[in-house]
Amino acid sequence: MSNHGSQQLFTRLTALLKMLGLLMISVLFLLILFAFPGMFSGKTNHAEKEQAKVMPDTVFSRPWKAPEDWRMMYLSDSQKEKVLYGRELIAHTAEYFGPKGKVRASSNGMNCQNCHLNAGTQPWGNNYLAVQANYPKFRDRSGTLENQVKRVNDCFQRSLNGQALDSTDKAMKAILAYIAWVGQDVPKHYIPRGSGIYKLALLDRAADTLKGRKIFIEKCQTCHQKNGEGLLNDSGTAYTYPPLWGPASYNNAAGLFRISNLAGYVKYNMPFGVSYQNAQLKDEDAWDVASFINAMPRPSGDKTKDWPDIAKKPFDHPFGPYADPFTEQQHKFGPFKPIKKWKSTHNKKS
Numbered sequence: 001m002s003n004h005g006s007q008q009l010f011t012r013l014t015a016l017l018k019m020l021g022l023l024m025i026s027v028l029f030l031l032i033l034f035a036f037p038g039m040f041s042g043k044t045n046h047a048e049k050e051q052a053k054v055m056p057d058t059v060f061s062r063p064w065k066a067p068e069d070w071r072m073m074y075l076s077d078s079q080k081e082k083v084l085y086g087r088e089l090i091a092h093t094a095e096y097f098g099p100k101g102k103v104r105a106s107s108n109g110m111n112c113q114n115c116h117l118n119a120g121t122q123p124w125g126n127n128y129l130a131v132q133a134n135y136p137k138f139r140d141r142s143g144t145l146e147n148q149v150k151r152v153n154d155c156f157q158r159s160l161n162g163q164a165l166d167s168t169d170k171a172m173k174a175i176l177a178y179i180a181w182v183g184q185d186v187p188k189h190y191i192p193r194g195s196g197i198y199k200l201a202l203l204d205r206a207a208d209t210l211k212g213r214k215i216f217i218e219k220c221q222t223c224h225q226k227n228g229e230g231l232l233n234d235s236g237t238a239y240t241y242p243p244l245w246g247p248a249s250y251n252n253a254a255g256l257f258r259i260s261n262l263a264g265y266v267k268y269n270m271p272f273g274v275s276y277q278n279a280q281l282k283d284e285d286a287w288d289v290a291s292f293i294n295a296m297p298r299p300s301g302d303k304t305k306d307w308p309d310i311a312k313k314p315f316d317h318p319f320g321p322y323a324d325p326f327t328e329q330q331h332k333f334g335p336f337k338p339i340k341k342w343k344s345t346h347n348k349k350s
């Protein structure tokens with residue numbers, strides 16, 4: 001072979017190798033594309049990223065558990081009695097503090113357990129697992145460092161539309177003993193998986209009260225009744241099905257009056273019997289039904305001392321004034337994404 005010929009062969013070989021290389025890179029690229037759909041599709045908008053942050057599959061596996069009852073054998077008799085009385089008060093609050101309560105009539109007839117399922121132990125059922133490890137805690141709503149007495153009384157005054165208990169009250173001490181029992185295994189400042197209420201991804205649109213009404217009629221009305229008024233037991237001492245709106249429901253200063261809380265609670269706990277493992281509603285159904293429920297009349301609560309720093313109001317706090325330019329209507333029903341975006345660009349310093 002001439003010198004020229006071998007050179008030609010060489011250039012051809014390198015060209016072939018280059019092509020092979022390119023081919024391999026493209027195959028690799030395609031593989032990646034199939035393995036991680038959405039990675040290059042520009043469809044990964046903010047919500048999906050946000051959801052990816054909270055929703056890797058681990059979120060719903062192995063949620064933190066409350067201690068089992070047999071461990072109470074290590075408590076002193078008096079301590080055990082206190083914890084059990086606390087649990088009884090959480091589960092059957094109305095029997096003690098409802099309109100026909102045997103201790104005193106100082107709340108609306110709901111039970112703590114209506115919103116803190118299984119006496120505050122249900123994963124994603126607004127449980128108390130994070131409380132003992134994280135209080136006292138600075139909360140933006142009051143702008144103060146809050147202890148557990150204050151936090152429990154918040155729910156008495158807002159969710160139960162009633163009166164606060166004194167910190168020395170036997171019932172308050174029992175409730176706190178129970179909350180401490182539930183959270184005893186959680187390391188300080190740690191937020192256990194499955195505690196509180198699940199944060200749903202935001203919709204691109206405003207929540208729709210008309211669609212929500214339809215869902216209410218289809219999926220909620222049989223228990224919570226036609227006018228959301230709930231159903232009392234035969235003796236009228238407590239609700240078999242608690243009210244969703246009206247005079248005996250939570251007031252408009254309560255946590256559930258923010259529709260993100262209500263939607264997250266409903267999605268993984270209602271219709272009664274579902275859990276985080278077998279939710280029935282689509283996210284948008286949960287948002288819509290929440291918007292319908294919170295559009296209905298309910299008692300007004302004292303909000304005069306809330307959110308002293310208005311820039312700290314959450315995106316779905318439905319009462320102005322606001323640091324941002326959005327209306328009360330939009331803060332109540334959405335769309336929330338523009339509000340969150342505004343907050344993230346303007347609240348950098350805080």
Ligand code: HEC
Pocket residue numbers: 090093110111112113114115116126127128130131151152155156159160175196197250254255256261
């Ligand atoms: C109408 C529903 C409702 C009722 C009834 C209710 N709560 Fe709550 N509670 C909430 C909501 C909503 C939150 C806030 C959840 C959040 O922001 O993630 C909350 C939060 C709490 C917290 C703080 C949890 C934490 O992790 O920081 C405690 C403690 C608490 N409630 C105790 C009680 C007690 C005790 C009662 C009964 C006297 C009660 N709640 C009744 C809805 C309710």
Ligand code: HEC
Pocket residue numbers: 111113114115117118215216219220221222223224240241242243244250262265266270271272289
């Ligand atoms: C099978 C009966 C049943 C159905 C259907 C049902 N719920 Fe409930 N709901 C309950 C019961 C019972 C509780 C209280 C749970 C407890 O105390 O353990 C409750 C509690 C609630 C609460 C918290 C307490 C309150 O009254 O504010 C909300 C909010 C709620 N339900 C919303 C809904 C929504 C929305 C639907 C329809 C998607 C629905 N529920 C369907 C039985 C039902």
